[in-house]
Amino acid sequence: MTTKEYHRPVMTQEVLDVFDLAPGGTYLDATLGGGGHTEALLSHRDDLYAVAVDRDEEAIEAATKRLKRFGGRVEIVHSDVASYAYSVSRDSKAARRFVGVIADLGVSSRHFNEEERGFSLTGHAILDMRMDRSQSLSAYEVVNQYSQEELVAIFRRYGDVAFAGRVARTIVENRPISYTDELAELVRKAIPKKAVSFHIHPATTVFQAIRIEVNQEFKQLQELLESCKSLVVPGGVVVVISYHSGEDRLVKLFMREATTDRCSCPPQLPCVCGKTRWAKALTRRPIVATEDEVSSNPRARSAKLRAIQRLHQEEVRGI
Numbered sequence: 001m002t003t004k005e006y007h008r009p010v011m012t013q014e015v016l017d018v019f020d021l022a023p024g025g026t027y028l029d030a031t032l033g034g035g036g037h038t039e040a041l042l043s044h045r046d047d048l049y050a051v052a053v054d055r056d057e058e059a060i061e062a063a064t065k066r067l068k069r070f071g072g073r074v075e076i077v078h079s080d081v082a083s084y085a086y087s088v089s090r091d092s093k094a095a096r097r098f099v100g101v102i103a104d105l106g107v108s109s110r111h112f113n114e115e116e117r118g119f120s121l122t123g124h125a126i127l128d129m130r131m132d133r134s135q136s137l138s139a140y141e142v143v144n145q146y147s148q149e150e151l152v153a154i155f156r157r158y159g160d161v162a163f164a165g166r167v168a169r170t171i172v173e174n175r176p177i178s179y180t181d182e183l184a185e186l187v188r189k190a191i192p193k194k195a196v197s198f199h200i201h202p203a204t205t206v207f208q209a210i211r212i213e214v215n216q217e218f219k220q221l222q223e224l225l226e227s228c229k230s231l232v233v234p235g236g237v238v239v240v241i242s243y244h245s246g247e248d249r250l251v252k253l254f255m256r257e258a259t260t261d262r263c264s265c266p267p268q269l270p271c272v273c274g275k276t277r278w279a280k281a282l283t284r285r286p287i288v289a290t291e292d293e294v295s296s297n298p299r300a301r302s303a304k305l306r307a308i309q310r311l312h313q314e315e316v317r318g319i
Contacts, residue, residue, distance in 0.1 A: 004165060009036030009102060010300045014287050015239055016044050019100055020305045021282070024235045026051060027100035030081045030224055034062030037102055040072050050074040051098070053084050055132040062236065080132065082223035089230035099236045101228055105221065107131075108241040119185040119211060121203045126176070129211045139210050143183060148172045157219070158246060159209030166190045167206060183207075208244065225254040229278055234312040237282065241305045248286065248304050255281065255308050276316055282307040 009015075015037055019027070024047030032054035040055045041048055052074060053068075054060050059144045060078055067074050077084060081103070088097070107119060118128030118139055127139035146154075151168035152295035155161035170190035177183050187194070187203035196202050212218060228238050238255075242248040287302035 006298075008297050009034070010297065010303045011287065011289055011293070012037065012040045012271075014305055015102060015241075016040060018237050018239050018282060019045070019048070021235075021236050023028050023233070024048060024099045025099035025233070026097060027102065027236075028084070028098045028231065029053065030103040031105060032063050032076065035066040035105060038063075038074060038106060039066060039070075042073055042146060043104070048073075048099075052078060053079055055075045055079050055080040057133070060234055066098045066265050069090055075078050080220060082220045085224045085227035085231060089120040092232070094246050097233070098231050099233055101164060101224075101232060101238045102234075103221070103239070104241045105213055105217070111196045111306040118180055120208070121180055121201060121207050124179055126179045127183065127208075128184050129214045132214045137214055140178065141213050142178050142210050144211055155206060155209045159205035159211070160245065161205045161209060162195060162202075164193050167239060168175055180207075184275055212246075214227060216248065217267075218246065221250055225250065228254075229258070229310075232310045236310045237307055238279070238310075239305065243302045245305075248306075251306050252286075255279075257306055277311070278316065279308040280293060280315075 011239070019041055026049040027041070027052050029052035032038065032052040034053070038050045038052050042050060050070075052063065052072065053065070054076075055078065057078060060076055063078055067076070086169065087109075117130075118125045127143055129139040130137070142151075142154075148168045149172060152164045155164035155167060161167060167187055167190045169182070171177065171188050174186055184201065184203040184207070187206050188201070191202045225240075232238060240251045242251055258275050258279040259281045261275075261277040263273055265273050265276075283306050286306050288305075289297075289300035289303055
């Protein structure tokens with residue numbers, strides 16, 4: 001397997017430890033990517049089966065080869081996870097079919113390694129950043145067609161970009177912009193030299209924000225999380241690995257609401273208000289990668305793992 005094809009999953013052992021708490025059955029890999037977590041889970045437990053979803057056809061092709069040895073234990077679906085989760089959670093026959101959900105967010109190493117995909121700011125490539133190449137919106141449209149105000153908004157929301165206004169103005173004044181290195185250099189020039197870090201390129205968070213906008217990553221995540229209550233069987237687990245503060249805030253809020261009892265019904269009666277907790281926290285604080293893992297896999301440096309477990313009906317009230 002070449003470097004271009006290889007994908008090393010983050011916090012594999014921690015994911016396995018959480019899934020050891022789940023019953024046997026079929027789980028949902030919401031972000032198949034290189035297939036690393038599913039390979040580890042199916043190798044670790046013979047009683048697990050996977051439905052793995054991804055919208056990147058190249059990722060599916062590579063993962064299919066990687067997971068071929070598991071035969072019928074894995075079903076791979078070409079779809080964005082929000083659409084898939086929505087359809088399954090509202091199918092009365094399929095609802096609550098999964099013993100777990102694993103979502104490893106962000107971008108796989110494959111996307112950065114393939115310069116022509118336009119995710120990396122270090123190469124010379126057409127601005128693209130689409131995970132699903134069949135969609136129309138690409139980084140080129142965002143950079144060249146969004147208003148200055150729209151650019152400022154996504155830079156602040158999705159990248160916490162310093163000097164977002166100056167960066168957006170510089171982009172608008174230098175349109176059209178076609179290439180990744182061209183955009184990276186413009187961002188570098190827009191930011192005061194005294195504010196530039198020697199450890200990270202100033203365009204890193206700008207590229208992150210544009211990528212999130214192109215692929216609607218926050219919307220995808222939000223819709224997946226909202227579907228989890230219907231997707232997961234009692235005793236099933238939900239594991240999410242995030243890589244930046246915006247993602248982690250969404251996950252933290254979702255898990256806090258899932259594990260907090262806001263029920264106003266009389267305690268001696270079943271809940272009818274729908275505000276009772278339906279899960280328990282498996283991670284009070286996010287789990288982070290060990291120093292050894294970070295040294296061998298730098299992608300793990302910013303990763304945070306959070307997990308919950310769906311309660312059985314008898315556990316819902318009075319815990």
